[in-house]
Amino acid sequence: MLLFGAGLFVRSLQNLKTTDTGVALDNLVTFQLAPQLNGYDGARGTQLYRELLDRLRGSAGVTSSALAAVPILSGSEWDNRTAVEGHKAADGEDMQAYMNALSPEYFKTMRIPILEGRDFTLADVKKDPRLAIVNKRFATHFFGxxxxxxxxxxxxxxxxxxxxIEIIGVVDDSLYEGPRQGVRRQVFIPAWGAGSATIYVRTTMGSSAAFALIRREVQTLDRSLPVFETKTLQAQLDETLLTDRLVALLSAGFGMLATLLASIGLYGVMAFVVARRRKELGIRIALGAQRTAILWSVMQxxxxxxxxxxxxxxxTGLGLGKYVSAQLYGIRGHDPSVAVGTMLLLTIVSALAGLIPAHRASRVDPILALRYE
Known part of the structure; x- marks a missing residue:
C-alpha cells in the first residue's frame, strides 16, 4: 500500500516538473526590489525602474529585461472581475481574470509569442483609453x-x-501561479513600476555572474537599496513545488522502508521454514529429487x-489512491502503470528475499540432514 502511494506521488511530481510553463526557463533570472521601503515615492520609484532596466539591457551578456507587478510561478495572484465587450455574463459565470502589470519587453524576455497585435511601448503606460494584452485562453473564451x-x-x-480598456494584442498561454492551477485567463496592462516589483533578466551568462551584475547595477543607482529574492526562474518553480517534492520524498522513503522490512520478514520466515523442513528435504534429495525441484518447492x-x-x-492501495486523488496531478489514483510497477517491484524483492533460503534448501546434504535429526 505504501509503495503504491509512493509511486503515485512520485509520478505526480514528475508531471508537475515537466509541465509546459509557456516560458523559456533557461538563462532567466529574477529578483525583487521594494524602493518604497527606502523612501521612494511613485515618481522616483518609476524613474529608478526605468533607469535600472535601461542599464541591464545595455549590459554585456543580457539579451532582455522587464518587470512585472506579480511574480509568476510563485503562487501569487491578482485577480479581478472583468467585463468584456459583446459578452453577456450568464448567472453564476466566472468572470475573473488574472491580472499582471508589465513593462515593455516582458514577453520578449519570457519568450512568450505574441500571436496577434503588438507589445507594449514606452508611451502606452499613461495612454487614455487604457490598453491591455490578453492571453490566448482569454481571447478564445470570450471571442471564439x-x-x-x-x-x-x-x-x-x-x-x-x-x-x-482596449485590447492591443494576444499572447500565447503561459502559467501564472504554478502548474497545479493550470493556464488562467490573463489580462496584462502596461506599467513601469513604482512600489515593489519583480524584475526578469534573460542572459547568456551563468546565474552567479548574472546575480553579481544585478547587484552591481542596483548599487550603482542606490547603494542603500536591497536586492532580494534573487534566483533563477527554474529555482522559483522548484520552490513552488517544494511541498509536492517533500510529499513525494517522504512517501517514497516510507514505501522503501516498508518494502525493506517486508523483505527482511519474508527472508526470516522462509529461513525458518527451510530449517523446519530440513529432514524432509534431505530425504527427498536422498531419494533422487532434483535440486531445482527442491528450490522451486520453496519458491512456491x-x-x-x-x-x-x-x-x-x-x-488497499487503490483505496488509498482514491483518497489522495485530489493531491495528485496528471495521474489517476488508480493508475494501472503504477499498480503494475508496484506488483513487479514487490515480486522482484520477494523473489530475491526468498531465493537465499531456497538456494540453501537445494544444497542440503541428505546425510547431514538425517544425522541432524
Missing amino acids: GESAVGRHLGQGGGPNPKLD EVLILLSIGLAVGIP
Whole structure:
C-alpha cells in the first residue's frame, strides 16, 4: 500500500516538473526590489525602474529585461472581475481574470509569442483609453474565433461596467501561479513600476555572474537599496513545488522502508521454514529429487505469501489512491502503470528475499540432514 502511494506521488511530481510553463526557463533570472521601503515615492520609484532596466539591457551578456507587478510561478495572484465587450455574463459565470502589470519587453524576455497585435511601448503606460494584452485562453473564451484586437474590456462588476480598456494584442498561454492551477485567463496592462516589483533578466551568462551584475547595477543607482529574492526562474518553480517534492520524498522513503522490512520478514520466515523442513528435504534429495525441484518447492511458498500480500495490498492501495486523488496531478489514483510497477517491484524483492533460503534448501546434504535429526 505504501509503495503504491509512493509511486503515485512520485509520478505526480514528475508531471508537475515537466509541465509546459509557456516560458523559456533557461538563462532567466529574477529578483525583487521594494524602493518604497527606502523612501521612494511613485515618481522616483518609476524613474529608478526605468533607469535600472535601461542599464541591464545595455549590459554585456543580457539579451532582455522587464518587470512585472506579480511574480509568476510563485503562487501569487491578482485577480479581478472583468467585463468584456459583446459578452453577456450568464448567472453564476466566472468572470475573473488574472491580472499582471508589465513593462515593455516582458514577453520578449519570457519568450512568450505574441500571436496577434503588438507589445507594449514606452508611451502606452499613461495612454487614455487604457490598453491591455490578453492571453490566448482569454481571447478564445470570450471571442471564439474572432479577433480580440480592438475589442474592449472593463474591470469590476455592476450592471453597466465601463469598458475603457482596449485590447492591443494576444499572447500565447503561459502559467501564472504554478502548474497545479493550470493556464488562467490573463489580462496584462502596461506599467513601469513604482512600489515593489519583480524584475526578469534573460542572459547568456551563468546565474552567479548574472546575480553579481544585478547587484552591481542596483548599487550603482542606490547603494542603500536591497536586492532580494534573487534566483533563477527554474529555482522559483522548484520552490513552488517544494511541498509536492517533500510529499513525494517522504512517501517514497516510507514505501522503501516498508518494502525493506517486508523483505527482511519474508527472508526470516522462509529461513525458518527451510530449517523446519530440513529432514524432509534431505530425504527427498536422498531419494533422487532434483535440486531445482527442491528450490522451486520453496519458491512456491514464497509466491503464496506474495500472492496473499498482493491480494490484500493492491485493493488497499487503490483505496488509498482514491483518497489522495485530489493531491495528485496528471495521474489517476488508480493508475494501472503504477499498480503494475508496484506488483513487479514487490515480486522482484520477494523473489530475491526468498531465493537465499531456497538456494540453501537445494544444497542440503541428505546425510547431514538425517544425522541432524
